Amino acid sequence: MTGTPSSLHLGARDRVRVALKAAAIGAWTTLLIVLLGASWLPSLLQRPSGRAGRARIRRWYSRLWGRGAMRVIGVRVSALGTPPPNGALVVSNHVSYLDIMVLSSLLPVVFVARAGLRRWPYWGFASAMGGTVYIDRSKRRDVVGALAGIERALGRGDGVVLFPEATTSDGSSMLPFKPSLLATAAERESPVHWLTVSYRTPPGSPSARERVCWWNDIAFPRHCAGLLALRRIECTVRFGDSPLQSRDRKALAVALRTAMLQDFEPVAG
Numbered sequence: 665m666t667g668t669p670s671s672l673h674l675g676a677r678d679r680v681r682v683a684l685k686a687a688a689i690g691a692w693t694t695l696l697i698v699l700l701g702a703s704w705l706p707s708l709l710q711r712p713s714g715r716a717g718r719a720r721i722r723r724w725y726s727r728l729w730g731r732g733a734m735r736v737i738g739v740r741v742s743a744l745g746t747p748p749p750n751g752a753l754v755v756s757n758h759v760s761y762l763d764i765m766v767l768s769s770l771l772p773v774v775f776v777a778r779a780g781l782r783r784w785p786y787w788g789f790a791s792a793m794g795g796t797v798y799i800d801r802s803k804r805r806d807v808v809g810a811l812a813g814i815e816r817a818l819g820r821g822d823g824v825v826l827f828p829e830a831t832t833s834d835g836s837s838m839l840p841f842k843p844s845l846l847a848t849a850a851e852r853e854s855p856v857h858w859l860t861v862s863y864r865t866p867p868g869s870p871s872a873r874e875r876v877c878w879w880n881d882i883a884f885p886r887h888c889a890g891l892l893a894l895r896r897i898e899c900t901v902r903f904g905d906s907p908l909q910s911r912d913r914k915a916l917a918v919a920l921r922t923a924m925l926q927d928f929e930p931v932a933g
Contacts, residue, residue: 672886678893685892688736690786693729697793700725719795719820723772726794730768737762738896743770745903748857751821752907753814753849755858755920758827759835759877759931761884762891763861766899768794773823776810776845795822799845801830807844815848828917834879835862835872835931838924843917850916855907858920862929864898872897873933902927 674682703721734741739762748754750772756763764775774795782788782798797813800806817824828841849856863872873879875890876897882890891897904923910916 672882672890674889674893679889681895682889682892685736686888689733692732692736693790696725696729696732697790700793719822722793722795723822726768726774727770727772729794730765730770733765734769737765737892738894739766739899740896741766741769741899741901743901743903745859745905747771747903748823748859748907750823751818752823752857753818753826753854754823755826755828755841755846755856755924757838757860757924757928758829758832759861759863759879760832760891761878761888762863762876762897762899763827766861766901767825767859770901771823771825773825774817775825776814776827779806797824801842807847810845811848814845828920832878834933835877836933837930838921838928841917841921843913846913846916846920849909850911850913853909853911855909856916856920857907858904858924860902860924860928862900862902862931864900864932865894866896866898869894869896871931871933873931877931900929902929 700722703725704718747770754771754773756767767773767775774797776797776799777791779798779800781791781796795817797810797817799810814824826845828843828845829839830842831839833839846856848854863876865872865875870890875894878884878887904927908916908919908923910919
């Protein structure tokens with residue numbers, strides 16, 4: 665998340681809309697966490713054979729959560745192309761935390777996220793329940809742990825989404841890709857699928873670059889309020905035509921970014 669601060673002024677109706685949406689998302693998330701925990705109980709008695717069953721249940725709930733969140737926020741998603749198969753390694757550009765909700769609504773996947781998320785009140789617990797793989801990029805040794813976490817997720821049938829830019833951008837282009845988390849895929853020459861995400865807002869609304877892309881120094885609660893104040897958000901997800909492979913992780917990162925740029929739709933500023 666880089667850039668400069670932006671102003672945010674919300675009227676009374678906007679503040680009411682933000683409060684209602686935030687409450688609805690919190691209630692929806694809490695309900696599904698409780699139901700997920702309850703549905704896990706039978707499989708917990710079957711350790712370790714019940715792990716695959718718990719993963720299947722979690723994937724189903726994650727997609728349900730994403731779809732519900734999209735309805736609450738007012739996001740209309742257009743998916744173009746053929747989605748990757750279940751259990752695939754997928755890379756995506758990254759402009760907002762909204763990306764996770766959008767992709768959760770479309771794909772049975774877990775995400776690789778920065779380790780700091782684990783310490784967030786409430787959402788840290790929710791993300792852990794969702795199977796998130798955490799990484800602290802300031803610690804080189806943490807990459808090894810993240811790679812192991814990705815392998816475990818793929819091994820139990822989860823798809824895994826990586827954001828190789830390693831931060832969010834303003835959506836005007838894509839930042840250079842960091843190849844470290846592609847190391848195992850390159851070593852095994854495994855196929856890596858890709859997709860691109862872009863957003864726009866209706867005429868007369870604040871731009872998606874200002875309200876959806878989390879690229880400036882604005883604090884998360886303030887940015888989230890601006891996003892939730894929007895009446896509607898249009899999102900386009902474009903799935904890549906075919907996966908890419910290479911035994912060189914750096915070459916693989918460059919090839920993926922090059923392919924994605926051909927399909928990439930900049931976020932309107």
